[in-house]
Amino acid sequence: MIRRWLTIAASIGCMVLVALATAATARIMQPVIDGIFVSSDSGQLLPIALLILAIFMVKGFAMYGQSLLTGRLVRFTAAELQIRMVGRLVSADLATFHDTASGRLVSRFTYDAQAVQAAIGNTLTALARDSLTLIALVAVMFWLDWRLASIAFIVFPLTALPIIILGRKMRRVSDRAQTQMGDLTARLSQLFQGIRHVKADNAETREAARSEIQFWKAARIALRQTRVRASSRPINETLGGLAIMLVVLFGGQQVIAGHSTPGAFFAFLTAVILAYEPLKKLAMLNTELQRGLAAAERIFAIIDTEPEIHDRPDAAVLKVGQGHIRFEGVSFAYRPDIPAIRDVTLDVPAGQTVAVVGPSGAGKSTLLDLIPRFFDAVDGRILIDGQNVREVTLASLRSHIALVSQEPNLFDDTVAANIAFGRPDASRADIETAAADAGAHEFITELAEGYDTLVGEHAVRLSGGQRQRLAIARAMPKNAPILLLDEATSALDTESEQVVQAALRRLMRGRTTLVVTHRLSTIRDADLIYVLEDGSVVEQGSHGELLARRGLYAHLWTLQTGDSGPSLTAVGGGRSV
Numbered sequence: 001m002i003r004r005w006l007t008i009a010a011s012i013g014c015m016v017l018v019a020l021a022t023a024a025t026a027r028i029m030q031p032v033i034d035g036i037f038v039s040s041d042s043g044q045l046l047p048i049a050l051l052i053l054a055i056f057m058v059k060g061f062a063m064y065g066q067s068l069l070t071g072r073l074v075r076f077t078a079a080e081l082q083i084r085m086v087g088r089l090v091s092a093d094l095a096t097f098h099d100t101a102s103g104r105l106v107s108r109f110t111y112d113a114q115a116v117q118a119a120i121g122n123t124l125t126a127l128a129r130d131s132l133t134l135i136a137l138v139a140v141m142f143w144l145d146w147r148l149a150s151i152a153f154i155v156f157p158l159t160a161l162p163i164i165i166l167g168r169k170m171r172r173v174s175d176r177a178q179t180q181m182g183d184l185t186a187r188l189s190q191l192f193q194g195i196r197h198v199k200a201d202n203a204e205t206r207e208a209a210r211s212e213i214q215f216w217k218a219a220r221i222a223l224r225q226t227r228v229r230a231s232s233r234p235i236n237e238t239l240g241g242l243a244i245m246l247v248v249l250f251g252g253q254q255v256i257a258g259h260s261t262p263g264a265f266f267a268f269l270t271a272v273i274l275a276y277e278p279l280k281k282l283a284m285l286n287t288e289l290q291r292g293l294a295a296a297e298r299i300f301a302i303i304d305t306e307p308e309i310h311d312r313p314d315a316a317v318l319k320v321g322q323g324h325i326r327f328e329g330v331s332f333a334y335r336p337d338i339p340a341i342r343d344v345t346l347d348v349p350a351g352q353t354v355a356v357v358g359p360s361g362a363g364k365s366t367l368l369d370l371i372p373r374f375f376d377a378v379d380g381r382i383l384i385d386g387q388n389v390r391e392v393t394l395a396s397l398r399s400h401i402a403l404v405s406q407e408p409n410l411f412d413d414t415v416a417a418n419i420a421f422g423r424p425d426a427s428r429a430d431i432e433t434a435a436a437d438a439g440a441h442e443f444i445t446e447l448a449e450g451y452d453t454l455v456g457e458h459a460v461r462l463s464g465g466q467r468q469r470l471a472i473a474r475a476m477p478k479n480a481p482i483l484l485l486d487e488a489t490s491a492l493d494t495e496s497e498q499v500v501q502a503a504l505r506r507l508m509r510g511r512t513t514l515v516v517t518h519r520l521s522t523i524r525d526a527d528l529i530y531v532l533e534d535g536s537v538v539e540q541g542s543h544g545e546l547l548a549r550r551g552l553y554a555h556l557w558t559l560q561t562g563d564s565g566p567s568l569t570a571v572g573g574g575r576s577v
């Protein structure tokens, strides 16, 4: 903080020098004209020439210093904003990411942060350097000829009008430009991620054309920004011309009448011309500021959002003994009035394996998401060993849960780093054991660089089944007492599925496991099976009991195995174990 103030102070020091040097440039015109040209005094020639050089050098170095110092301040501030944004976003609710395309979020970090950076830089420079320069030049004008200065001053208030009107316009246009930029980034990132389908469906031309429309839209909005910014030009130039015209008229008359020297006149004219540049910058200030404010608003919208899912002030640390999970009358909805989970009561007894099955869209993944509180239940409660998940700290809750989700999201990092994600301090031996347990060791050693192979964005360099085995391996080093598996083996062939199932069985031993799967054959030996339909539990029991009920489960079983309906012999005959 102190360093920041020092930077600001040093930067302002440089700006003062720039202002003084600029004023001196105007002031020196009087001795140049009167001493050299009017009185032809050769003795003054060299000192004045050297003085001019000195003034320009001081100005040059001061500008250099000021640019560096301001740049430092501005870039560091922008970096700080970006850091705060990313800090907020990683702990934001999962829902935030479902509701906002990632490309839109990315554009806050690039385009919006850039706009804020430009605004701070320009504002600081304009407020300090340009206004100081202007003040110094005005002082020179009054020093040279106060009457003339008062006349030139008539035009100053007139510059305020465009500043206000254009600023308001700029705010509106900038807001749209920033939204459009977000759309564009989102569109591009989705396009590249889905490029396989674009090609498969011969949609290259169509998709390129759709992007083209967006690019033109962005260009048109950007052009509007340029137009707003540029429309201050004619007004400013006219006012500048007016000021100079007044000076020439009245000042020239004074010189002709002998009330003033040509040197004083030229010095004054120089001051007016030099004052024009900072005045213009000040007039533009508001438009830049509005652009930056529009961006800052979007950035702070992120920084200021409090995650809805957070620790209660009195949150305790979750103590897991056996790991009994209980849902009591739990309901949940992503959107009001469209329930995804309806009044679900279920038990996952400690150390046992419980399966949740049901048609697609029944709410199985949603049910799993409620346990680590990726979403909070709207109604009812979820207990782990008698402790409500909402009353314990998120960190302690999640540290006791290992999750293999339906989409195995891997990071563009090495195989080893991906496996060790949940426990970064895992040794290489731990990592290899985990891989072996997940049936992944063999294929990993066949990769070009083994465990140090980079898997690529979304692990594109691995097959679907390989990805899934890595996702399973990742769940192992964490050694959590509660295991949540969502379609963990759906992408595997029968042979590797058997390997992985064996590994999972080892992993499940002694842990409370909740398994979601479509393949009913993999959960035949689960201790208990819940059948979910449309968010509600419709059946529950062991495999044998459910078959005997001849309900939804039996129906799904028949569809999958081709058994023409569960005969009682099949139920009684060892199939269920």
Ligand SMILES: Nc1ncnc2c1ncn2[C@@H]1O[C@H](COP(=O)(O)OP(=O)(O)OP(=O)(O)O)[C@@H](O)[C@H]1O
Residues within 6 Å of the ligand: 098, 334, 335, 340, 359, 360, 361, 362, 363, 364, 365, 366, 367, 406
């Ligand atoms: N982020 C979300 N926002 C809004 N609705 C959602 C969201 N995720 C899921 N849903 C809806 O909630 C319902 C349950 O989805 P869920 O993913 O839990 O189903 P599932 O049983 O896991 O299905 P599948 O077997 O296909 O994986 C679905 O109707 C789905 O459309």
Ligand SMILES: [Mg+2]
Residues within 6 Å of the ligand: 364, 365, 366, 406, 486
């Ligand atoms: Mg699912």
